[in-house]
Structures are given as structure tokens and as C-alpha cells.
Amino acid sequence: MNITHRWLSIVEGCLLVALGLHILNSAGLLISGTAGVGMILLRVTDLSFGQLFFILNIPFYILAWYTLGRDFTFRTFFSISLLSALSELMNHYVSLSINPILAATLGGLLVGFGLIILFRHNSSLGGVNILAVYLERRFEIHAGKTTLIADICVLIAAVVFLDLSSLMYSLIAFLFLSSVVGRYHRPPKWAQIPVIEIKR
Numbered sequence: 001m002n003i004t005h006r007w008l009s010i011v012e013g014c015l016l017v018a019l020g021l022h023i024l025n026s027a028g029l030l031i032s033g034t035a036g037v038g039m040i041l042l043r044v045t046d047l048s049f050g051q052l053f054f055i056l057n058i059p060f061y062i063l064a065w066y067t068l069g070r071d072f073t074f075r076t077f078f079s080i081s082l083l084s085a086l087s088e089l090m091n092h093y094v095s096l097s098i099n100p101i102l103a104a105t106l107g108g109l110l111v112g113f114g115l116i117i118l119f120r121h122n123s124s125l126g127g128v129n130i131l132a133v134y135l136e137r138r139f140e141i142h143a144g145k146t147t148l149i150a151d152i153c154v155l156i157a158a159v160v161f162l163d164l165s166s167l168m169y170s171l172i173a174f175l176f177l178s179s180v181v182g183r184y185h186r187p188p189k190w191a192q193i194p195v196i197e198i199k200r
Contacts, residue, residue, distance in 0.1 A: 006121045013117030014079055017125065018086035020110030025049060026096040027103035030162070030170040031111055032147055032177060034060075034127025036154035043161050048091060050084035057126030064130045068137070075123035076130065083125060100169040108173035112180025119143065120186075144182030151178060 021035055030036045038052040045052065057080050064073040098106075115129065124130050132146035151174035158167060 009117055009121045010075060010079055010123050011082065013114045013121070013123075014082045014086060014125075016110045016114030016117065018083050018090060018114075020107045020112075020114060021049070021083075021087060022090040022094060023096060023098060023103050023110070024107035024170075024173060025091075027098055027100045027107075027169070028162075028166055029100060029104055029107065029173055030154060030158050030166075031107065032151040032154050032174055033125075033129060035111075035125070036150075036158070037127075040154070040158055040161055048088060050087040050091070053087065054080060054084040060126045060130045063134065064124075064126075067134050068130070072122055072124075072133075075121070076126055079118055079123045080126045100166070101172070104169045104172035105176060108176030109180060111173075112177040113184070115147075115177075115181060116184050142182070144178055147181055148174075148178045 017035075021031060021039075024031055025039065025042075030039045034056045035053060038049050038056055041047070041052050041056075042049055047055075061073055061077060064076055115125065118124055118129075119133065124133055128147060128150040129143075132143040132150075135141040135146055136143050155167065155171060155174065158170065162170065
């Protein structure tokens with residue numbers, strides 16, 4: 001694969017995800033995985049989403065480095081750093097007022113398609129994404145199933161912080177994201193990108 005094509009695709013994927021997350025944040029809604037945890041923590045800390053997202057992903061680099069390889073880890077680190085920076089920029093310069101149903105629909109779709117692009121170019125956005133890629137390559141468990149379970153866990157945790165209507169709209173976003181990943185994600189050829197066994 002052409003290196004320029006790969007990196008441009010990763011940048012485009014991060015742009016889609018950043019816009020999707022910004023739309024959801026603007027409507028007070030959540031999304032799954034580490035991003036969803038970051039959105040929840042926004043309500044109890046003074047840190048920005050970009051800062052929280054970057055910090056929360058630090059432990060997952062260890063899993064990626066030892067099981068998915070140096071190249072995957074480097075691309076994931078770049079993607080997370082870029083998404084954090086884009087989120088900061090959008091938070092300061094892009095102001096939105098959007099209907100929650102439209103926000104849930106657009107946000108879920110944009111994040112889902114952004115993740116598809118990243119997965120196809122051997123990258124991720126850390127956290128659950130790293131776990132999803134690892135389980136897919138190690139046990140052939142489709143990434144869509146892992147993200148769906150993560151969606152449910154984030155939704156349960158969010159009960160404390162969101163009202164019923166926001167939870168329902170967030171669920172719509174979760175379903176759109178999982179639907180996109182489930183229908184469009186094509187697992188890589190296992191032999192081309194092997195999982196590295198951790199030596200005990």
C-alpha cells in the first residue's frame with residue numbers, strides 16, 4: 001500500500017471521528033469506548049475532552065506494543081494524538097446547536113465510518129479499538145461485536161450522569177456506530193498482520 005495514501009486515509013478517518021464526537025458532545029450525548037468514558041469524565045473534571053482522551057489511552061499502548069506490533073502502535077499513537085488535537089480545535093472554533101436525534105444519527109455514522117477507515121489502514125483510536133483489533137486477529141471475533149459490548153458498558157455507566165432522553169439518544173448513536181462497523185468492516189488477512197504472543 002502506498003505510504004502517502006495510508007497516512008492521508010488515517011488523517012481523514014480522524015477528521016470524521018473528531019467531527020462526529022464534536023456533534024455528539026454539542027448535543028450532550030455519548031459514544032462508546034474510551035471516547036465515551038472521556039465524555040462521562042467531562043462532567044466531573046476540569047480537563048477537556050482532548051486531554052482526557054489522550055490520558056485514558058496511555059495504558060492501552062502497552063497492549064498494542066506487545067501484541068499488535070510497533071507499526072500498529074505508532075499509527076495508533078499518531079491517530080489518538082491527532083484526534084485529541086482536532087477535538088481541541090473544534091471545541092474552540094466550531095460552535096453547534098443541533099437536534100439530539102440528528103446529532104445521534106450523524107455522530108454515530110461519522111464515528112463509525114472514521115473507525116472503518118482507521119481499521120483498514122492498520123490503525124485505531126486506542127482503548128476498546130485496540131482490544132477489538134486484538135480479539136479479531138487473535139480469536140477472529142468481529143470488531144463490531146466488541147464495540148457493541150463496549151457500547152452497553154458505557155451506557156450503563158452513563159446512567160448516573162445523563163437523563164433518560166439523553167441516554168436514549170446516545171443509544172441511537174451507539175446503534176448507528178455498531179451497524180456501520182458490523183456491515184462495512186472487513187477483517188484483515190490474519191497471515192499478513194499476525195498477533196505477537198507475549199512471552200511469559
